[in-house]
Amino acid sequence: MNTAIKSMTTRASTTTSTTDRALRPTGVNKPLNQASGNTASAASSPTPKPRTIDSLQIGMNWFDERPGGLDRMVASLIESLPAQGVTVRGLVAGSENVRTSTHGVVTPFAAPDAPLAKRVIGLRRAAVELRNARMPDVVAAHFALYAAPVLGKFSRVPKVIHFHGPWGDESAHGARGQANVMVRRAVERHVYQRGKLHIVLSQAFGDVLHKQYGVKPRTIRIVPGCVDVDHFSSDIDRRAARTALGLPQDRPMLFCVRRLVSRMGIEDLIDAMFIVRQKVPDVLLTIAGKGPLMAALQARIDYRGLSQHVRLAGFVADEALPLWYRSADVSVVPTTALEGFGLTTIESLASGTPVIVTPVGGLPEAVAPLSAELVLESGGFQALGAGLAGALLGKRVLPSEAECRAYARSNFDLPVIAAQTAAVYREAIDS
The missing domain is CATH 3.40.50.2000 (Glycogen Phosphorylase B;)
Known part of the structure; x- marks a missing residue:
């Protein structure tokens, strides 16, 4: 270097x-x-x-x-x-x-x-x-x-x-x-x-x-x-967002929006959900996006027995993204390579939802100044599983909705x- x-x-x-x-x-x-x-x-x-x-x-x-x-x-x-x-x-x-x-x-x-x-x-x-x-x-x-x-x-x-x-x-x-x-x-x-x-x-x-x-x-x-922070900022609360999207109110929810290609780490995220489910039995992860891995990822979900815990939502229009971010307790960016910044991290924060990221490329630079707890200690499905479970169970102290929004607005x-x-x-x- x-x-x-x-x-x-x-x-x-x-x-x-x-x-x-x-x-x-x-x-x-x-x-x-x-x-x-x-x-x-x-x-x-x-x-x-x-x-x-x-x-x-x-x-x-x-x-x-x-x-x-x-x-x-x-x-x-x-x-x-x-x-x-x-x-x-x-x-x-x-x-x-x-x-x-x-x-x-x-x-x-x-x-x-x-x-x-x-x-x-x-x-x-x-x-x-x-x-x-x-x-x-x-x-x-x-x-x-x-x-x-x-x-x-x-x-x-x-x-x-x-x-x-x-x-x-x-x-x-x-x-x-x-x-x-x-x-x-x-x-x-x-x-x-x-x-x-x-x-x-x-x-x-x-x-x-x-x-x-x-x-x-x-x-x-x-x-x-x-990002256009105003586009992702909304007065709607999590319950109302879930109602609008037809999502359950009584389940801890994770959200990820990525192109469905290998370097985005979606395979690791699906495997991590096997771990998360053991600690948070009613967890639900929604993955938004399209790409060549769609069929393979669905097969992976089925093979792992996670069809009740992981859903592929396909393409989500830009206008609907704020609702999806707002509906989640935590969003996640599981990238494994070539991530220079990750705009989805700031989109999530602008929506008031904390985001957990892998320590890859520029992802830590985007979120660590807000809270080091947003950055996983390492990559791979085991670290993802432990980190996401910890976030949902309150073992990782995540920034509040107001802190997320303020950080996104003042910096990005x-x-x-x-x-x-x-x-x-x-x-x-x-x-």
């Missing part, structure tokens, strides 16, 4: 005040080899309104059409950056409805499932049209595949690369061939080396960006993920993260 990055991690882990950690996410808007200062004094003194800058956001898909963590982040930034003095235009794969619904702010260049050649041609054409209409002050690239063909068309414009995760490594956990994985990694390296500054979601992903892609730590800034709400992102964009322009 790079010495500068390691020392930063050490400072974060040895901070003595939980309150300070909650108010000051370590390293936000700082190079990885610098410690962040106390932001309280800066916030108390008036500062001049920053000048307006123009950004071009190169995303992947449009969230309303193909929901995903990266897509949610891009849509959130497009919505919230203008209030920080950053005008936005977006480029994504999507239907013409995207242009209409965003009043022309976001340009769809091709359908997401169109042949790659058609997508690239459409992407280049759209990028040139946007450039000719108005040259941006900064280009923000969120997805390497779509950034690679067009960054050269903005040769004199500073680029900020948002690193949402190792695209090649994520495909390696699926059914992709090794040649495909190598091509993806090459595309990533090409794009990442062209960034003037790089935004990562966590210290963990900063380490990945440096070690695997050779990006210099001095160019890396940590800006955590964001849209205006908070948009301001930090805008500061990085201005730094890239000015440096």
Whole structure:
């Protein structure tokens, strides 16, 4: 590990005040080899309104059409950056409805499932049209595949690369061939080396960006993920949420929302429920999400004799997620690999529901400042089982509903993260 990055991690882990950690996410808007200062004094003194800058956001898909963590982040930034003095235009794969619904702010260049050649041609054409209409002050690239063909068309414009995760490594956990994985990694390296500054979601992903892609730590800034806290905040209580969803009132309930792929740890979670059931006999876990493992996971549930304790809910619409989080006593993120931040952790906290996470990637960074009890001691089904049972039985002291909501709002709400992102964009322009 790079010495500068390691020392930063050490400072974060040895901070003595939980309150300070909650108010000051370590390293936000700082190079990885610098410690962040106390932001309280800066916030108390008036500062001049920053000048307006123009950004071009190169995303992947449009969230309303193909929901995903990266897509949610891009849509959130497009919505919230203008209030920080950053005008936005977006480029994504999507239907013409995207242009209409965003009043022309976001340009769809091709359908997401169109042949790659058609997508690239459409992407280049759209990028040139946007450039000719108005040259941006900064280009923000969120997805390497779509950034690679067009960054050269903005040769004199500073680029900020948002690193949402190792695209090649994520495909390696699926059914992709090794040649495909190598091509993806090459595309990533090409794009990442062209960034003037790089935004990562966590210290963990900063380490990945440096070690695997050779990006210099001095160019890396940590800006955590964001959620629309108001969307997940509701006055509805747990009983009312369960009534609305047709769920039982008299059972301890767990909730997990994940793509059903192997690295998400759903297999471990199902196995863990065999342990939880021994200590909490009436427990019920609902797993929301879709993916290629759906049939295999249902077979695993049946084989373990857990059909009365684990339910696969399939895809849950974004509008219904706050109710599902609110209905649960505890939510869980059981990821086994490649988790840079985990937006679902903050969604749960914004809903007032504590979340138990595995000690993988950036998950501890997202929740440990609120409470170390939210982070399991290790991965695997045994640690999951013991931790979840302990949480339901009150043996793990979890933060209250009010504490969860306050932590999410003060650290990860849209205006908070948009301001930090805008500061990085201005730094890239000015440096």
